[in-house]
Amino acid sequence: MGQQVLKTIVKELKSAKYYSISVDSTPDLSHVDQLTFIVRYVKDGQSIERFLQFLPMDEHNAQYIADTILNFLESLDIPIKDCRGQSYDNASNMSGKYSDVQSRIKEVCEFAIYVPCAAHSLNLVGVQAVECVTEAVTFFQFVQKNFLGFNKTMENFDRAFRCE
Structure with a gap:
């Protein structure tokens, strides 16, 4: 059933053509880190956000994560060239300037504009405020x-x- 839902989402995403991605890591109940993979696209003038899949995460370095993202998109036959946005947390391996995930994705698709995750940014503000x-x-x-x-x-x- 899950594969059928995934196929339906991918079909809808492909008909929209352009999309953005949001990827973050989270531990499961057995404390194993996984990447959460979310896509956003527009359908009938409405913004749609869909969770696609949890992806295993064996390493936390930027190259591994970028390769995982690219390989996952390729496995679903979703062209990276149609990606127009990417969003991650504020960790240096994800959102730095030179050798992070966002810059590696941008090397492959120059139109994939990076937007820092507002929730993570707000959390950092809260942490700084509480530390006072x-x-x-x-x-x-x-x-x-x-x-x-x-x-x-x-x-x-x-x-x-x-x-x-």
């Missing part, structure tokens, strides 16, 4: 330490959410 308040820093450090402690093993993670 000692009590807030202490609170979020406490929350993070507790999360990391519970998260050490899946058993502890499960136990914490079952309230044992």
Whole structure:
């Protein structure tokens, strides 16, 4: 069923011709990093955003991620030359200036304009704002330490959410 949905989205995307991509990494429940691959395109004058797939992520370097993106698009027969936008988080391997993912994609498709992810940028603003308040820093450090402690093993993670 998932493959049929993917085929339908790809068909719709191809009929729109031009698209943009948004890629980010996220750990799954077993703490394995994956790339989330999202496309945006216009259909009947409406902006459409579709999740395509989680892609395995064995490395975090820019070349590996750019190759993964390009290979995925090629596997779906989606021409990279029709990409008009790309968006990633603000990590240097994704959004730097010279040897990052966005510049590598731009080398292949000069029209793929890079737009930093607004949500990640807003998060950075929030982090900077909170760092000015000692009590807030202490609170979020406490929350993070507790999360990391519970998260050490899946058993502890499960136990914490079952309230044992």
